[in-house]
Amino acid sequence: MQQYETWEEFYKVYRNKAVENETDLYFQVGKTINKKPIEKEIFDLINENIIKDLDLQPTDILVELCCGNGLCTYEFKDKVQQIMATDFAAHLIEAANKFKLAPNITYTLGSALDFLNEFTSKWGVVPNKYLMNHSIPHFTPADLTDILKAIIGISGNKFTFLITGAPNVEKLGNFYNTEERWQKYKDNLATGNFINDGMGRWWNGAEFVEVCEALNLDCKVYDQDPRESNYRIDILISGRG
Numbered sequence: 001m002q003q004y005e006t007w008e009e010f011y012k013v014y015r016n017k018a019v020e021n022e023t024d025l026y027f028q029v030g031k032t033i034n035k036k037p038i039e040k041e042i043f044d045l046i047n048e049n050i051i052k053d054l055d056l057q058p059t060d061i062l063v064e065l066c067c068g069n070g071l072c073t074y075e076f077k078d079k080v081q082q083i084m085a086t087d088f089a090a091h092l093i094e095a096a097n098k099f100k101l102a103p104n105i106t107y108t109l110g111s112a113l114d115f116l117n118e119f120t121s122k123w124g125v126v127p128n129k130y131l132m133n134h135s136i137p138h139f140t141p142a143d144l145t146d147i148l149k150a151i152i153g154i155s156g157n158k159f160t161f162l163i164t165g166a167p168n169v170e171k172l173g174n175f176y177n178t179e180e181r182w183q184k185y186k187d188n189l190a191t192g193n194f195i196n197d198g199m200g201r202w203w204n205g206a207e208f209v210e211v212c213e214a215l216n217l218d219c220k221v222y223d224q225d226p227r228e229s230n231y232r233i234d235i236l237i238s239g240r241g
């Protein structure tokens, strides 16, 4: 795979093609298996788990970081009052605005951290729920600390933040399940190739706990439903309010 200096560069080209139908939206954000959209049952399961874990309520104001083309975002529109979603890939925000817009959703182009840092002056409301869905491999523990500090700056200790789909370093073998795949991973690690063939950073659950402890936040780490994945974890963070 071609080398990239940043994830932003990677996402400028990754699966960047014109969207003509719903199938193309799945392709754009990598929600495919054998070049076909993931099964409807699995797509629904992903979204139902988010709704349940974040305990989405009609009065909630939800911020979604790294929303992609809004494929999942749109599924939460009837569950909450308002959604502010952001992503730094222009073609994905364009597709979101074209195909996944609703009166209570706004899509903003930009980096997750900039969006949070500018949030209060721009929006003048206080969100109580935050989501980062299938995007944490693009961040480090230091990035997560910055994101959580920005969230605390907006919402104090009255928030819940769900991070889904962190590749679990303790389950590496479930993913790199051939000698060839394992070797490729080791080569990427050895050369400091953080893009790691698009897979990104593998996390240890304890890293989330450590970051949250330092900020006096509660943190629950749990395996994903095996129908969704056998090597990823979800993380539910909340203020001690």
Ligand SMILES: C[S@@+](CC[C@H](N)C(=O)[O-])C[C@H]1O[C@@H](n2cnc3c(N)ncnc32)[C@H](O)[C@@H]1O
Pocket (backbone or CB within 6 Å): 007, 011, 029, 030, 031, 065, 066, 067, 068, 069, 071, 072, 086, 087, 088, 089, 092, 110, 111, 112, 113, 132, 133, 134, 135, 138
């Ligand atoms: C695998 S996609 C997931 C998209 C969407 N959440 C979903 O589940 O369909 C990861 C997304 O993270 C976005 N992203 C990565 N780093 C980002 C950052 N620092 N700020 C904003 N978006 C970012 C990418 O542009 C991409 O849309």
